[in-house]
Amino acid sequence: xxxxxxxxxxxxxxxxxxxxxxxxxxxxxxxxxxxxxxxxxxxxxxxxxxxxxxxxxxxxxxxxxxxxxxxxxxxxxxxxxxxxxxxxxxxxxxxxxxxxxxxxxxxxxxxxxxxxxxxxxxxxxx
Amino acid sequence: xxxxxxxxxxxxxxxxxxxxxxxxxxxxxxxxxxxxxxxxxxxxxxxxxxxxxxxxxxxxxxxxxxxxxxxxxxxxxxxxxxxxxxxxxxxxxxxxxxxxxxxxxxxxxxxxxxxxxxxxxxxxxxxxxxxxxxxxxxxxxxxxxxxxxxxxxxxxxxxxxxxxxxxxxxxxxxxxxxxxxxxxxxxxxxxxxxxxxxxxxxxxxxxxxxxxxxxxxxxxxxxxxxxxxxxxxxxxxxxxxxxxxxxxxxxxxxxxxxxxxxxxxxxxxxxxxxxxxxxxxxxxxxxxxxxxxxxxxxxxxxxxxxxxxxxxxxxxxxxxxxxxxxxxxxxxxxxxxxxxxxxxxxxxxxxxxxxxxxxxxxxxxxxxxxxxxxxxxxxxxxxxxxxxxxxxxxxxxxxxxxxxxxxxxxxxxxxxxxxxxxxxxxxxxxxxxxxxxxxxxxxxxxxxxxxxxxxxxxxxxxxxxxxxxxxxxxxxxxxxxxxxxxxxxxxxxxxxxxxxxxxxxxxxxxxxxxxxxxxxxxxxxxxxxxx
Numbered sequence: 001x002x003x004x005x006x007x008x009x010x011x012x013x014x015x016x017x018x019x020x021x022x023x024x025x026x027x028x029x030x031x032x033x034x035x036x037x038x039x040x041x042x043x044x045x046x047x048x049x050x051x052x053x054x055x056x057x058x059x060x061x062x063x064x065x066x067x068x069x070x071x072x073x074x075x076x077x078x079x080x081x082x083x084x085x086x087x088x089x090x091x092x093x094x095x096x097x098x099x100x101x102x103x104x105x106x107x108x109x110x111x112x113x114x115x116x117x118x119x120x121x122x123x124x125x126x
Numbered sequence: 127x128x129x130x131x132x133x134x135x136x137x138x139x140x141x142x143x144x145x146x147x148x149x150x151x152x153x154x155x156x157x158x159x160x161x162x163x164x165x166x167x168x169x170x171x172x173x174x175x176x177x178x179x180x181x182x183x184x185x186x187x188x189x190x191x192x193x194x195x196x197x198x199x200x201x202x203x204x205x206x207x208x209x210x211x212x213x214x215x216x217x218x219x220x221x222x223x224x225x226x227x228x229x230x231x232x233x234x235x236x237x238x239x240x241x242x243x244x245x246x247x248x249x250x251x252x253x254x255x256x257x258x259x260x261x262x263x264x265x266x267x268x269x270x271x272x273x274x275x276x277x278x279x280x281x282x283x284x285x286x287x288x289x290x291x292x293x294x295x296x297x298x299x300x301x302x303x304x305x306x307x308x309x310x311x312x313x314x315x316x317x318x319x320x321x322x323x324x325x326x327x328x329x330x331x332x333x334x335x336x337x338x339x340x341x342x343x344x345x346x347x348x349x350x351x352x353x354x355x356x357x358x359x360x361x362x363x364x365x366x367x368x369x370x371x372x373x374x375x376x377x378x379x380x381x382x383x384x385x386x387x388x389x390x391x392x393x394x395x396x397x398x399x400x401x402x403x404x405x406x407x408x409x410x411x412x413x414x415x416x417x418x419x420x421x422x423x424x425x426x427x428x429x430x431x432x433x434x435x436x437x438x439x440x441x442x443x444x445x446x447x448x449x450x451x452x453x454x455x456x457x458x459x460x461x462x463x464x465x466x467x468x469x470x471x472x473x474x475x476x477x478x479x480x481x482x483x484x485x486x487x488x489x490x491x492x493x494x495x496x497x498x499x500x501x502x503x504x505x506x507x508x509x510x511x512x513x514x515x516x517x518x519x520x521x522x523x524x525x526x527x528x529x530x531x532x533x534x535x536x537x538x539x540x541x542x543x544x545x546x547x548x549x550x551x552x553x554x555x556x557x558x559x560x561x562x563x564x565x566x567x568x569x570x571x572x573x574x575x576x577x578x579x580x581x582x583x584x585x586x587x588x589x590x591x592x593x594x595x596x597x598x599x600x601x602x603x604x605x606x607x608x609x610x611x612x613x614x615x616x617x618x619x620x621x622x623x624x625x626x627x628x629x630x631x632x633x634x635x636x637x638x639x640x641x642x643x644x645x646x647x648x649x650x651x652x653x654x655x656x657x
Contacts, residue, residue: 009228010225010229022542022546023549036302063232065228090467109433113552
């Protein structure tokens with residue numbers, strides 16, 4: 001499995017994203033990290049170019065719904081229907097269903113133990 | 127016997143005694159509170175003369191909403207402000223910029239022009255209330271707006287006390303609100319320090335933050351080491367620019383956290399004060415004792431707060447307040463118990479303020495200077511922390527010094543490694559967290575908020591954009607354009623950019639326009655990702 005961990009939008013908090021990158025690599029996954037402040041369009045382009053199976057978005061600013069929507073729409077527009085999108089960060093419980101309804105495969109809200117995230121990636125992320 | 131380690135990595139013994147502080151020279155290493163090297167605090171009587179300043183971090187939505195929250199907390203005894211700006215503002219984007227979509231007014235208040243700053247501080251006398259501005263990449267223009275509002279209010283310039291964070295180096299390591307490459311970013315830091323020292327002499331034009339680097343994952347000793355190294359880089363830069371160290375060093379301030387083990391935190395600050403005093407006096411030759419003083423805000427620590435059983439975070443906050451008081455903080459600010467979920471509610475903000483007030487007024491934490499001084503444990507720990515901090519500073523030197531370590535991304539990589547190590551320690555239970563990895567109640571419900579979630583008002587962006595459009599229409603456009611052209615011209619030179627920025631701000635140029643005028647010349651930072 002190949003994963004792109006991405007920081008969309010303007011949020012500069014990358015501790016969580018970098019921890020997940022290291023944990024997934026230790027678990028044997030191939031992981032690409034975008035760095036900070038990528039637009040949804042840049043993330044879609046990188047996901048397609050790198051031919052990843054999963055895009056993990058890390059968002060702590062509160063703008064997760066519009067940003068996830070734009071990434072999902074972009075992937076569909078590129079025909080990348082099989083690329084799954086997961087979201088982690090400060091995601092209030094009330095937004096989890098909204099993200100799932102957009103097509104996000106899994107949401108990892110604050111407080112999710114790291115081993116649970118790794119296990120989810122090792123499974124089918126359903 | 128159970129093994130215990132400090133967050134800095136060294137083992138903690140079950141008992142300490144005289145043998146652990148043998149060879150200590152009380153006069154040389156401790157002195158008295160208010161005396162060099164200030165190990166025991168920077169004031170003779172500490173809080174008996176003046177209590178720490180209480181400065182909760184506030185800002186959300188429009189300037190008008192934020193202004194109302196300022197006034198609410200001031201009515202409950204908060205005596206100073208600490209302003210949060212939204213991400214577009216922190217990155218120099220106007221509220222109608224496509225990249226600001228979804229972010230306007232989210233994590234702080236939106237500021238597009240001087241008109242917003244006027245509204246944010248309406249009815250707040252800037253010659254009496256001290257205000258810190260959590261702004262870095264855009265510190266120069268935002269502080270210029272703040273100074274302009276103070277001038278409009280008729281505040282005497284030597285009565286204006288503001289602390290723009292203006293610490294761009296830590297933004298490259300943690301927090302990420304950089305815009306320009308490292309060198310022009312540093313130039314702007316220096317321009318603001320110089321301009322403020324000469325025109326608003328009681329302002330604190332840089333607040334060096336170990337805090338955010340710790341929140342990004344580094345250890346206690348690294349937090350202090352990186353903070354001191356960054357402070358040294360700024361002082362060195364200002365001296366090279368031709369300023370006398372005593373002309374600005376008395377107004378250099380700091381921002382650190384204290385969320386860990388209480389005694390280790392106290393030792394960190396005692397060691398940090400001693401190291402800073404020696405560095406500024408011996409290495410930089412400062413003669414004014416005020417230049418030697420490590421004045422710091424202590425607080426925050428949101429990373430220690432968890433969503434599980436969120437009310438427990440109130441207790442964690444009380445221990446942070448106690449650690450900060452025992453550490454000799456000049457200013458305190460606490461995270462709020464709902465911080466793991468949401469923008470703080472008014473109730474959560476009030477509890478945080480009350481926590482600090484109870485610590486000061488009821489718990490006796492403000493009665494005596496350096497109450498832990500002389501403890502075998504704390505004195506031994508202070509020496510151990512000092513050694514560890516020096517070792518971390520040496521490690522930074524091996525990376526080429528703090529600026530090169532940041533340019534190459536080596537420092538960021540080290541912080542990320544530490545963050546991962548900490549997360550593994552949480553997962554294994556090596557670092558205990560009540561309600562998370564120990565004492566977890568059987569059948570406990572998954573994270574249940576029971577907190578009032580901030581209702582983000584989607585109309586904020588529209589309100590902000592309408593106001594921005596009106597300001598652009600009503601201003602003297604020729605004056606604004608001329609000021610922006612002058613700013614671009616001067617950015618190509620080497621002089622201080624603050625006068626041109628002030629002129630642009632007063633002509634109601636927008637933050638986005640001011641940013642662009644500089645970005646066209648400076649270009650943008652490319653993040654080094656060492657993976």
